[in-house]
Amino acid sequence: MPELAEVEFFRRQWDCGLGKQIVAVQLHVRKRIFRGSDPRVMARRLTGQRFLRSHARGKQMFLEFSGGNWIGIHLGMSGRMRTEAAGFRAEKHDHVVLQQARRALVFSDARLFGRVRFHHGKTEPAWWRTGGPEIGSEQFDRKFLDSFLDRHARAPIKAVVLLQAGFSGIGNWMADEILWRAKIAPSIPAGRLFSAQRAGLFRETRFVARESLRIISPNFDDPPRNWLIHQKWKRAGICPRHGSPLRKEIIGGRTTAWCARCQK
DNA sequence: GCTATTGTTTCTGG
């Protein structure tokens, strides 16, 4: 589920706990979402600390607690965040429960592709300083995009738009949406895009990222009816522009839907 | 049963 806008939506689900103390921590300690960190240390350190702030960058989330304690969350394929009433008892897939006086902050993940990392220290952990530039930022400009495309010149553009080092926060549905809007066929090698196509790719990447954040992250509202996302999962999806049947194929290792009539 | 799944990491071959 989670790409840029959904990640931001889930991050906000814990905002009602900001500034409040964590009175108890319950973790499913043996689950692989904790790979690379020690969940027992995490539980011990966080207990009694206050939840100070959180940020999202692409699909990564970063939560800061008092006492120099930090959590990084990646939602993977099926990660979710929500709140429950104080004293909530974790169910099967609720791997992290941070109990506060008035509520419980819950992270759940059925498929376990997600990841929860813990860091204790005065400064931000190295893993928070990695990753590509945010799509709305000045660093994500035509020059950056051009060099990224040239670096991956032989890969199909669909695969390149999924690379987080260049297209931070873009996932499968946003990639198809962007290529459809830019009228670029997903299997074209990135290095073969003309200048005008690159300009379109840049423009539509920024548009889809900005609009998805604006529309989806506050309340998980649906994008407009004329977006490709409403068609791409259907068995017989059609191009929102002119109703041609969409084609589907595995490109870049992922199911890809596109309109052969308008994407060249 | 079978298929599919909005994501990364790791390995292999070039």
Added chain:
DNA sequence: ACCAGAAACAATAG
């Protein structure tokens, strides 16, 4: 050293 592609990870929904 870098890149591209496939497999692996795991659980559920239809």
